[in-house]
Amino acid sequence: MTDSNLAATVHHSGGSYPVVAGWGILDDLGERLVDVGVRGAAYIITDENVMNPYGRRVQRSLQEAGIPAHCFIIPAGESSKSFELAQAIYHWLAERRAERGHTIISVPTSMAAMVDASIGGKVAINLPMAKNLVGAFYQPKGVFADAAALSTLGKRELAEGWAEAIKHGFILDAELVDVFEEHAEALMDVDPEISAEVIRRSMAIKAEVVSQDERETLGIRILLNYGHTIGHALESSTEYGRFLHGEGVSVGMMGQPAWLPRWA
Numbered sequence: 001m002t003d004s005n006l007a008a009t010v011h012h013s014g015g016s017y018p019v020v021a022g023w024g025i026l027d028d029l030g031e032r033l034v035d036v037g038v039r040g041a042a043y044i045i046t047d048e049n050v051m052n053p054y055g056r057r058v059q060r061s062l063q064e065a066g067i068p069a070h071c072f073i074i075p076a077g078e079s080s081k082s083f084e085l086a087q088a089i090y091h092w093l094a095e096r097r098a099e100r101g102h103t104i105i106s107v108p109t110s111m112a113a114m115v116d117a118s119i120g121g122k123v124a125i126n127l128p129m130a131k132n133l134v135g136a137f138y139q140p141k142g143v144f145a146d147a148a149a150l151s152t153l154g155k156r157e158l159a160e161g162w163a164e165a166i167k168h169g170f171i172l173d174a175e176l177v178d179v180f181e182e183h184a185e186a187l188m189d190v191d192p193e194i195s196a197e198v199i200r201r202s203m204a205i206k207a208e209v210v211s212q213d214e215r216e217t218l219g220i221r222i223l224l225n226y227g228h229t230i231g232h233a234l235e236s237s238t239e240y241g242r243f244l245h246g247e248g249v250s251v252g253m254m255g256q257p258a259w260l261p262r263w264a
């Protein structure tokens with residue numbers, strides 16, 4: 001499939017994968033997954049807010065493309081990033097007889113997930129002492145984001161999500177910050193063309209950084225943690241219940257000079 005929605009390709013030690021964003025691409029997901037080599041069963045893991053509007057469509061699209069797809073629904077929110085829930089997911093997968101060659105699918109429907117969390121393979125759970133304290137680098141087969149999913153978000157969720165995209169501008173692309181200033185209203189109204197374009201541009205920055213420093217050992221990927229030292233402290237000290245992630249990062253960026261990033 002030729003893809004005008006391709007934002008970037010991530011290159012990593014084990015190969016490469018496409019990063020794609022467009023408007024309304026969710027219904028093509030099955031075909032796109034076949035294109036990146038997905039075979040056998042797939043397991044969609046998503047939260048209760050995302051399942052009904054998007055999870056079922058993803059399941060249908062996969063099944064139409066010949067991929068048997070099963071769904072596991074988790075509670076929405078940061079508190080689901082726990083040992084207990086990870087264990088419940090492993091049990092469910094074992095009961096389903098999931099195999100190494102099968103595929104797990106999670107659906108990025110927030111801005112932060114689209115431009116940041118879905119790209120680069122960081123997977124982790126939280127401990128009470130700190131966010132993302134136990135995890136791994138595990139690169140996906142592809143990242144596919146449907147910008148139309150943003151149109152069901154409230155203004156607070158939208159604003160927090162744009163924080164991660166603006167962060168990419170602050171650290172590596174000053175012109176992207178100008179684009180945000182110029183199109184602030186259209187972005188908050190989730191204008192289809194501008195939103196998808198800005199998401200692709202922001203994704204491309206993340207993809208480039210990850211391609212250069214996959215495991216955050218070269219002092220490049222750590223740039224992406226701009227604002228996160230204070231942001232994570234705010235989130236964990238309030239038990240992940242008060243600040244949305246992007247809100248913490250926004251406060252963190254105000255309190256931390258851009259030339260002094262810390263850890264995520």
Ligand code: GLY
Pocket residue numbers: 116117119120122221224225264
């Ligand atoms: N969210 C920061 C990173 O992926 O490195």
